[in-house]
Amino acid sequence: MQKETLSKNQKIILDYIEKVNEPTKAYSILHNVQKKGIKAPLQVYRALDRLVEIGKIHKIESRNAFVACKNSNCQISKATAFSICESCEEVSEISDHKLSKYLKTFQEKAGMKFNKYNLEFFGLCKKCSIK
């Protein structure tokens, strides 16, 4: 884990992402934190980059959106897995020990020096399955 102390902008952005509690896009963040003095996209993107780096948030690549990490100050920002509902766009972070262990083992066998993976499952969440 890296540095614990966040800068002013990093705190503002993280607070917002944690508050909304669902995948949030950079420009939506920007609009919502302008009252806190964040004026430009770059201020948001810089904070996002750093927050991803230290595992406080994750990027949902297929959606260009960001969510707070649920795995208690994520040690595992380098091993992320999500399920994404294609109907309501609900995203939840998967923390399945066996899965992450399996993928870690898989990484080690392959010819590449891996240091990270991201897995996204797509489908219908329980609610949307019923409808």
Add this chain to the structure above:
Amino acid sequence: MQKETLSKNQKIILDYIEKVNEPTKAYSILHNVQKKGIKAPLQVYRALDRLVEIGKIHKIESRNAFVACKNSNCQISKATAFSICESCEEVSEISDHKLSKYLKTFQEKAGMKFNKYNLEFFGLCKKCSIK
């Protein structure tokens, strides 16, 4: 598998992607097929959408790039895995039977009706590891 016959634009775009044989971005495709009469981004994006849908190509989500499917007319466009070198950006498609079986089983156990997944490993490829 869906319809085999590709339209004119779809052929042009697929041919190009297969020719370059590495992840290629939409606007790079556009620039390179303009001599074939493709003039606008939308023509590219529409063909890309369709080609992804029928499994002829895949999108590397973390790179906003597209590659031709290597798994013989991909039956498995719904189950994709890639390794990505963070140094040279080389991407290769992983076709590991055990891995896809494991992830398929995992999907079935979870509370969601999955119908697709995408897995991206990041690290250093063999060449770049040596350097």
Add this chain to the structure above:
DNA sequence: AACACTATGTAATAATATAACATTAAATAG
């Protein structure tokens, strides 16, 4: 021929992300 369906053409614009440069704050080595 009428209908549905898929694909196309074109212009405009939206949404996502970075480059470049100047400045300030924080961390740490001498």
Add this chain to the structure above:
DNA sequence: CTATTTAATGTTATATTATTACATAGTGTT
């Protein structure tokens, strides 16, 4: 404590990626 380096900030402009909207043309039915 102050010089130096490192991280963060502020700001403007611009690059990159992707979609909306609307008109037209081809293809395959029934």
